[in-house]
Amino acid sequence: MALVVVGGVAAGLSAAARARRIDPHLEITVLEKGPDISYGACGLPYLIEGRVRRPEELVVYTAEYFRKERNITVRTGTRVAAVAHARREVLLAGGERLRYDRLVLATGARCTTLGIAGAAQPHVFTLHTLEDARRLRAFLLDRRPRRAAVVGAGYLGVEAADALRRQGLRVTVYERAQNVLLREDAALTAAVRKQLDTHGVELCCGVNVDSVDALDADLVVLAAGFQPNVELAAEAGIEIGRTGAIRTDDRMETSIRGIFAAGDCTETQHLVTGRPAWIPLGTTANKTGRIAGANAAGARERFAGVAGTSIVGIFGMAFAVTGLSEAQARAEGLSPVAVRIEGRSRPRYYSGVPTTVELVAERSTGRLLGGAVIGEDGAAGRINVIAAALASRMRLDEFEQLDLAYSPPFAPVWDPLLIAAQQLKKAT
Amino acid sequence: MALVVVGGVAAGLSAAARARRIDPHLEITVLEKGPDISYGACGLPYLIEGRVRRPEELVVYTAEYFRKERNITVRTGTRVAAVAHARREVLLAGGERLRYDRLVLATGARCTTLGIAGAAQPHVFTLHTLEDARRLRAFLLDRRPRRAAVVGAGYLGVEAADALRRQGLRVTVYERAQNVLLREDAALTAAVRKQLDTHGVELCCGVNVDSVDALDADLVVLAAGFQPNVELAAEAGIEIGRTGAIRTDDRMETSIRGIFAAGDCTETQHLVTGRPAWIPLGTTANKTGRIAGANAAGARERFAGVAGTSIVGIFGMAFAVTGLSEAQARAEGLSPVAVRIEGRSRPRYYSGVPTTVELVAERSTGRLLGGAVIGEDGAAGRINVIAAALASRMRLDEFEQLDLAYSPPFAPVWDPLLIAAQQLKKAT
Numbered sequence: 001m002a003l004v005v006v007g008g009v010a011a012g013l014s015a016a017a018r019a020r021r022i023d024p025h026l027e028i029t030v031l032e033k034g035p036d037i038s039y040g041a042c043g044l045p046y047l048i049e050g051r052v053r054r055p056e057e058l059v060v061y062t063a064e065y066f067r068k069e070r071n072i073t074v075r076t077g078t079r080v081a082a083v084a085h086a087r088r089e090v091l092l093a094g095g096e097r098l099r100y101d102r103l104v105l106a107t108g109a110r111c112t113t114l115g116i117a118g119a120a121q122p123h124v125f126t127l128h129t130l131e132d133a134r135r136l137r138a139f140l141l142d143r144r145p146r147r148a149a150v151v152g153a154g155y156l157g158v159e160a161a162d163a164l165r166r167q168g169l170r171v172t173v174y175e176r177a178q179n180v181l182l183r184e185d186a187a188l189t190a191a192v193r194k195q196l197d198t199h200g201v202e203l204c205c206g207v208n209v210d211s212v213d214a215l216d217a218d219l220v221v222l223a224a225g226f227q228p229n230v231e232l233a234a235e236a237g238i239e240i241g242r243t244g245a246i247r248t249d250d251r252m253e254t255s256i257r258g259i260f261a262a263g264d265c266t267e268t269q270h271l272v273t274g275r276p277a278w279i280p281l282g283t284t285a286n287k288t289g290r291i292a293g294a295n296a297a298g299a300r301e302r303f304a305g306v307a308g309t310s311i312v313g314i315f316g317m318a319f320a321v322t323g324l325s326e327a328q329a330r331a332e333g334l335s336p337v338a339v340r341i342e343g344r345s346r347p348r349y350y351s352g353v354p355t356t357v358e359l360v361a362e363r364s365t366g367r368l369l370g371g372a373v374i375g376e377d378g379a380a381g382r383i384n385v386i387a388a389a390l391a392s393r394m395r396l397d398e399f400e401q402l403d404l405a406y407s408p409p410f411a412p413v414w415d416p417l418l419i420a421a422q423q424l425k426k427a428t
Numbered sequence: 429m430a431l432v433v434v435g436g437v438a439a440g441l442s443a444a445a446r447a448r449r450i451d452p453h454l455e456i457t458v459l460e461k462g463p464d465i466s467y468g469a470c471g472l473p474y475l476i477e478g479r480v481r482r483p484e485e486l487v488v489y490t491a492e493y494f495r496k497e498r499n500i501t502v503r504t505g506t507r508v509a510a511v512a513h514a515r516r517e518v519l520l521a522g523g524e525r526l527r528y529d530r531l532v533l534a535t536g537a538r539c540t541t542l543g544i545a546g547a548a549q550p551h552v553f554t555l556h557t558l559e560d561a562r563r564l565r566a567f568l569l570d571r572r573p574r575r576a577a578v579v580g581a582g583y584l585g586v587e588a589a590d591a592l593r594r595q596g597l598r599v600t601v602y603e604r605a606q607n608v609l610l611r612e613d614a615a616l617t618a619a620v621r622k623q624l625d626t627h628g629v630e631l632c633c634g635v636n637v638d639s640v641d642a643l644d645a646d647l648v649v650l651a652a653g654f655q656p657n658v659e660l661a662a663e664a665g666i667e668i669g670r671t672g673a674i675r676t677d678d679r680m681e682t683s684i685r686g687i688f689a690a691g692d693c694t695e696t697q698h699l700v701t702g703r704p705a706w707i708p709l710g711t712t713a714n715k716t717g718r719i720a721g722a723n724a725a726g727a728r729e730r731f732a733g734v735a736g737t738s739i740v741g742i743f744g745m746a747f748a749v750t751g752l753s754e755a756q757a758r759a760e761g762l763s764p765v766a767v768r769i770e771g772r773s774r775p776r777y778y779s780g781v782p783t784t785v786e787l788v789a790e791r792s793t794g795r796l797l798g799g800a801v802i803g804e805d806g807a808a809g810r811i812n813v814i815a816a817a818l819a820s821r822m823r824l825d826e827f828e829q830l831d832l833a834y835s836p837p838f839a840p841v842w843d844p845l846l847i848a849a850q851q852l853k854k855a856t
């Protein structure tokens with residue numbers, strides 16, 4: 001049995017490694033079009049910032065490691081041109097053909113520069129691969145730019161803005177939508193704007209950047225228009241979902257039996273809405289990769305779905321979300337109630353800092369639908385508690401009684417999460 | 429309608445404040461035997477350490493505030509001698525009688541010095557009230573002791589040891605049991621021992637201290653033999669549970685209708701075992717106080733129970749637990765499996781530090797039974813995720829797919845919680 005995996009970053013390598021555990025005799029080949037594998041793509045902004053010194057620090061495993069320790073062949077610089085499923089073959093760009101019994105597509109996503117004129121100029125960068133980060137880092141050191149423009153205020157955009165500002169550049173972030181972080185949440189956007197503003201980064205929402213040359217900047221980072229790489233799948237006849245990403249069942253198998261997909265190129269089921277969603281994140285890539293790999297190797301595992309939990313640090317403050325915002329819940333046809341409270345991360349006498357908690361629940365049932373946590377201390381842990389509650393479809397009356405840890409160095413006796421739940425319960 | 433609340437710290441004041449919200453016309457009187465009300469008792473060690481400068485910083489609300497803002501009468505220095513329920517009266521120590529329609533007992537717990545000879549000496553302290561902390565603080569400053577002994581390695585004991593050590597004293601902690609932190613968990617005890625040892629505090633387990641004079645110390649803190657104050661309730665004919673604390677139903681009503689109890693003097697239902705447990709903690713005191721107050725004022729609210737979540741900081745490292753340890757689960761007649769892994773709090777390239785996660789699950793069903801988290805970064809948030817999972821009776825296969833937040837400044841892509849769940853799942 002031969003397993004071929006297309007893509008050698010998070011999802012692809014998770015799939016390969018897990019398939020190996022399930023079946024020690026499987027012949028496993030990973031094909032990666034770029035020069036690097038297994039790197040923490042989410043660490044790229046910290047390479048720009050200079051906190052991470054060398055690109056190699058972001059590499060988790062080498063091709064050599066996979067070959068020696070896992071008996072997995074990893075070929076970098078190897079682009080797949082087509083999938084011929086009738087013959088169970090992938091056709092490589094150089095003309096070579098590779099047979100498979102099972103195929104995992106982990107083709108990822110890309111930052112499209114579609115429609116932006118002048119994107120090919122040397123001072124314009126994307127920040128998606130190690131190679132991108134190496135080039136941008138070199139440009140920073142060699143050319144000493146003074147004025148940066150970041151196109152897109154998603155996670156990557158604000159992280160890039162933070163990193164460039166810390167390098168001393170003047171930074172402006174342009175976002176087409178009225179909201180940042182891909183979330184329809186005016187209060188969250190206002191909080192991000194305030195934090196950026198405090199640290200000297202300008203945020204311009206509702207601005208469509210058509211041309212790089214219109215920007216007053218000697219460095220431009222394009223961090224907008226993220227799209228799943230589905231061309232290979234689509235040309236092979238695999239069904240693409242309404243979100244534009246590859247559709248799979250909960251075993252991560254595509255519409256063609258024997259071909260699985262995982263990671264940023266696939267859609268997943270949203271735990272709260274029960275509908276397909278495309279929320280490309282590293283955690284989901286690793287989880288769906290594992291499951292695709294396991295099932296491709298003969299196991300039967302299913303993916304539970306995503307809550308859309310994410311977090312970003314902007315100049316030391318965390319902005320974390322999970323599930324649906326109030327506006328998103330309404331757009332999904334639900335009848336939400338929401339509350340936003342400001343508590344403290346710990347008791348005042350133990351250096352507690354302000355912590356904002358937003359909770360969204362269904363009016364009729366009190367079921368939690370989502371939340372947001374903003375603060376400099378403990379936001380990750382708190383958003384994860386909400387995420388766990390979403391996974392078990394918890395109601396507010398259950399959530400408000402959670403037995404959360406209390407001790408002055410860590411939390412106040414009434415955690416902001418519980419205060420928010422108490423207040424929101426009154427509204428249901 | 430008159431509500432009388434016996435006890436003016438966490439549970440008692442939560443009850444009074446909540447009753448007022450439910451019924452604006454209720455006549456509410458809080459009787460507190462000590463001189464202070466509404467203080468954060470868990471902050472006392474930080475007063476000893478010197479991090480909290482003045483005892484007043486620990487006071488959340490004053491009697492004056494309750495009188496003016498909540499129309500609640502608070503009488504300090506007022507000891508209740510007896511409850512005469514047939515006449516609906518409490519008898520005060522001075523002879524005065526006070527009528528009630530509803531009564532809330534929030535009599536708390538105490539550190540018994542029973543059986544320890546020499547406990548009345550001036551260099552021997554407990555650390556339970558603001559007054560205790562004031563006296564101990566004054567003794568430290570006036571007498572400059574060099575050598576401290578702490579009796580008891582529960583939460584308060586290790587916090588006191590940490591605080592005294594930071595004041596420059598040589599500190600030895602004596603514990604009667606083989607385990608610390610009131611948890612039958614050898615690995616947790618070993619980790620605490622190592623942390624204490626690293627910071628120059630000696631831990632002696634399995635040592636029964638019969639006499640203060642046997643200790644080579646010029647300062648002794650007694651932090652053992654915690655007991656619920658149930659005498660008042662027992663003499664009034666209220667049923668005491670098997671744990672030795674006051675038994676209530678899930679509305680916090682005692683065996684006598686119209687008399688409620690809350691906080692450290694009461695037992696609660698354990699979420700995992702479904703059995704009564706006595707786990708006196710500030711969070712539970714506040715929660716049960718709220719519910720007792722609400723129901724005493726005519727509402728119908730129920731308490732879900734406790735998971736026994738707690739956390740303690742020892743020289744900057746957090747030791748957090750929830751639910752049952754493997755040994756405790758076995759003692760409860762369950763058939764547990766457990767795993768202990770060491771992960772990192774964040775990616776290595778982003779200053780991640782070691783984080784130990786222990787998970788315990790039921791072998792047959794995979795249901796989570798408990799866990800522990802040890803580390804210097806993010807332990808509170810992680811134990812709370814386990815606590816939330818226990819509240820919804822989550823299984824390992826659900827837990828391992830939790831959509832937890834990932835970003836390098838906050839967490840690794842595979843959170844230690846998920847790694848532990850993956851590993852433990854193999855054993856079920």
